[in-house]
Amino acid sequence: MALTFAATPRTQPEVSARARGRRGRAPRRTATGWGFAGPATLLVVGLSIFPAVWAFFISRTRWNGIAPARDVGWRNYERLLSDPDMAAAARHTLVLTALFVPASILLGILIAVALNQRIRLIGFYRTCIFVPYVASAAATGILASFVFNPQFGAANEVLRRLGLPAQQFLESPSQALVVICVIALWGEVGFTTVVYLAALQDIPQELIEAARMDGAGSWRVFRHVTLPELRPVTVFTAIWQTITAMQLFDLIYTTTRGGPLNSTQTVVYYIYELAFQTQRLGYGAAAAYLLFAVTMLLSLAVIWYSRRRGSEAF
């Protein structure tokens, strides 16, 4: 999950009129330019764009990866729309996203505010919050499946000491998705925290002081100064966490494999299941394209909305 902030140069480098005038130099300049851009372009075209285009052609075939592919036109897409498993997977993804995104933003803000205090050992606390984010989701998943093991896990041990009934957690169709969401939050909240921490420290101190001068208490400062200042960052975290939630795979793979009773089968996991477990590559590619289209539309909608509101997160 690479995160890059591209800085736009304020001033355009001035191209010298003389250089432009000499015709012999132009090809060389072009060659130099491509010399820098070429390797990266090749990587992107070869490893992302080419497979993506190829996957589109696969999505219009019936293919198991072994026998020759058969062209079926748009039939895979038509079938997807009436596939009950796909509908269930979409529902699970929506529930997961609806739980995960607001929770990770709220928790992120809360923890960031807490970590923005001048207290002893603050560096240690900040590290503690961020460490789970650095750990791989696969490791998190394995760890969590020990903790939430219904028979021997620590979670039930805690419930037992509190005098509460033991739960099935990941083995119960009604609880598994929520438990997965909790595990994902544990792993991902470090990211939103760090983003909000940076945003909090960016808020001009004068604004807060001015508000206090005007007699605002802590809560009103937070509500009317801090929160509005965090809005552009929130647009960014909302989109980012939505994409994270919609693409969540490794955690599900390492904990429930989509079970029990397919209750944690999200769209991404269903695509994996289609393409690599039951060898329906064409149908799986069609599902992947559908997911891609939905994710892109969602992102565009949020960006459009935020631009209209005047934020500049993207």
Place this chain on the structure above:
Amino acid sequence: MSIFRRNRLLAGGLSATLFLAACTGGGSDEGTEDAAQGYDPNATVELTWWTGQTSEAQTVAEGLAAEYHKLHPNVTVKASPGAPTTDDLLTKLSAGFAGGSYPDISYAYGNWAGDLGASGKTQDLTAYVNEPSFAWSEMPAAAREVATADGKVIGIPALVDNLALIYNKKLFDDAGLAYPTDDWSWQDFRDAAKKLTNPAKNQYGTAYSVSGSEDTTWHLWPLLWQNGGKILDGTKPAFNSDAGVAALETLRAIAVDDKSMYLDQTDEKYGPLFNSGRVAMMISGPWSLLDITTAKLDYGVALLPGVNGDHQTVSGPDLWVLFDHSDANRAGASRDFIKWLTSAEIDAKWNLKVGNLPLRSTEKDSPEFAAYVKEYPGGQKFFDNLANAKQARPTVAGYEVLSRNVGDAIAKVLQGVAAPKQALDEAAEKSADAVEQ
């Protein structure tokens, strides 16, 4: 597939995310006139052999390849696992087909046979295995059937197994019950399971995987067949017949009405639970014996419970699939190599050595088999049970999809959220498109 499961059990908790699939194999050969037409046995050839094995079994395989080279100096067999896990072999093969660099011989799960046969890259071994010198009929019928895709023999059985009833003698003694016999009906099984269940002690009469995988699905097939049902009728799903409903109802009654069945969400827990004495009876295959022996459990093996005296079981054979490279010498040499590897003499040094059942009925008199039975007392029963594997899972493209849908249906029924008839009808409807190519 059996070994795959065994290794997952071995790896225990840590393997929750790692697919460890080591397999063992034996093999045999056969061929079509076309692929090996004009084969010169003295030509110098190099064969690529994807064994699908890891660790110890791979070492044995390399030893056998070297031994063959000594006997036939003109043939070099390059043995490699082919993929990190046996599961990954299919992906590697499909990538190899696309890139034109696939092996001469590859290990394959039996349920891939339909897909591999449809690739057009396999040799037709039908005539070759039917030569008397090959002794094709010494291999179990179900395994021979799995090696046949679309009427053509595309590979040679590499491993054979079957399901039987394994029980914990101590738990039966404690409950004062007689041990299961080879004549048990499913009602006897159900009654015993009920008496052996004790929620207070976290003890269950039996166990079943509800992960929805092939492990869930293939445990149902013997029951379906015993009731007179079929998986497919031609190319149409037929498992939702009255026989299928009766089969699933048998399991449902034990799981839902009696609650004497431990439902395993993962495929991986019921083996260890049986080994630790929490489950009294488990329906499983010879690959479980290694772990049970390691756990020092006093166990017995009986044939599957039956319907009206029909005790047939299911077999999950794996294959050596031979590929065609438009080179008669390579095709011929790979046939001869696999014929040697799956001969009674060499197979005893291969399958029996790594803890599998022998491929050929004639191996039962070998000293290696005597040693195997001594180490694993249940081995003899599993060997005898091969005769009860009368039908095979269909080798059609699309079986994987069907299996997944049936697995989901069983999982729903055993967890009490669907009725057998409704769940199987739904699975049949969803599978129809996949198998009717």
